[in-house]
Amino acid sequence: MDIRYLNNFLKVVALGSMSEAARQLDLSPAAVAQQMRALERELGVSLLMRQGRSLRPTAAGQRLVERGSMLVQDAEALRDWVATDEEEGELRLGTVNTALHGFMPDILQAFTERHPHVRIALRIGITPALYSALVQSELDVALCLKLSFDLPKTVCWTPLRQEPLVVLAHARDAGRDPLELLRNAPLVRYDRQLAGGRLAQRYLQAQGIRPHERLELNSIMAIALLVERGLGVGLVPDIGQGLAGQNLCKLAVPPVAGDADGLAPPPRELGLLWRSPSQRGRWVRTLLQCAQAAVQVP
Numbered sequence: 001m002d003i004r005y006l007n008n009f010l011k012v013v014a015l016g017s018m019s020e021a022a023r024q025l026d027l028s029p030a031a032v033a034q035q036m037r038a039l040e041r042e043l044g045v046s047l048l049m050r051q052g053r054s055l056r057p058t059a060a061g062q063r064l065v066e067r068g069s070m071l072v073q074d075a076e077a078l079r080d081w082v083a084t085d086e087e088e089g090e091l092r093l094g095t096v097n098t099a100l101h102g103f104m105p106d107i108l109q110a111f112t113e114r115h116p117h118v119r120i121a122l123r124i125g126i127t128p129a130l131y132s133a134l135v136q137s138e139l140d141v142a143l144c145l146k147l148s149f150d151l152p153k154t155v156c157w158t159p160l161r162q163e164p165l166v167v168l169a170h171a172r173d174a175g176r177d178p179l180e181l182l183r184n185a186p187l188v189r190y191d192r193q194l195a196g197g198r199l200a201q202r203y204l205q206a207q208g209i210r211p212h213e214r215l216e217l218n219s220i221m222a223i224a225l226l227v228e229r230g231l232g233v234g235l236v237p238d239i240g241q242g243l244a245g246q247n248l249c250k251l252a253v254p255p256v257a258g259d260a261d262g263l264a265p266p267p268r269e270l271g272l273l274w275r276s277p278s279q280r281g282r283w284v285r286t287l288l289q290c291a292q293a294a295v296q297v298p
Helices: 003-015 018-025 029-043 059-083 104-114 127-135 178-184 195-206 220-228 281-296
Strands: 048-051 054-057 089-095 118-124 141-145 155-163 165-170 186-190 212-217 234-237 248-252 268-275
Touching: 003 018, 003 029, 003 054, 003 059, 018 029, 054 059, 089 127, 089 281, 104 118, 104 281, 127 141, 127 268, 141 281, 155 281, 165 178, 165 195, 165 220, 178 248, 186 195, 186 220, 186 234, 195 234, 195 268, 212 220, 220 234, 220 248, 268 281
Parallel strands: 089 118, 089 141, 186 212
Antiparallel strands: 048 054, 141 268, 155 268, 165 234, 165 248
8 A cells, every 4th residue: 555645545534625635735636536546446445425515534434544644654653763863854843823922932942952953844823724734744743722622642732831811902001900991992803713812702702891893813913013003902812922012011801700710711721732653752852841941931
């Protein structure tokens, strides 16, 4: 069995589309279709079926997905073992965008000091996309948000930091009530399609606040810049040192009224996700140590 065909089959299943898989693999749809037929002939079973506009695995295809992912990972690990020197090679690292403006530069600096000959291929994306790339063996490790479902045994998670909601305001409003600001000042809203934006929306609803929306965008750093310009206030996860403008202040959000425990809304959790086993495991462990040291720095 050609391991490349198996990898491409997993890509088709993950995307539910042969044409989209072909685009991401830089192949023609006809070439991918030919590979899928070759797999089916070799295994003697039908692997894919059409359901509406999407492709879904048959029962046999689903069994191949379950074992195939491990086979692809093992083949990749074997390739690395044979071809890569222990102190040289490439670590494929995924990260959410907010970490780049926070402690990711500290992590990368510490890692490269310990492994100066290891090249880091950095991919930026949202957590679901990073997780998908990880399980498809396109990434070795990802700095991302905690997922809401149970992870397979081949994927490990270590939490690093919690990021509670804060109200971003201009420095001149540092002494004002954060709830009063959210009720009356224009809101530069964090994108509700993202986890942090949904967290902010749930908090506003729990407080009974219908904000005066001015803008909605998917960058916390851009929100901070607009707040500094006096265009409104923001309600975002606290990403740390990335939110440190001269004319910017962060106000802690109070608990929801009537909450018996008197607790503020739950923070979003950031951590490290990686595949195990992996021949890049030693580098991943170093990266984890560097990350844990970075988040402990005040």
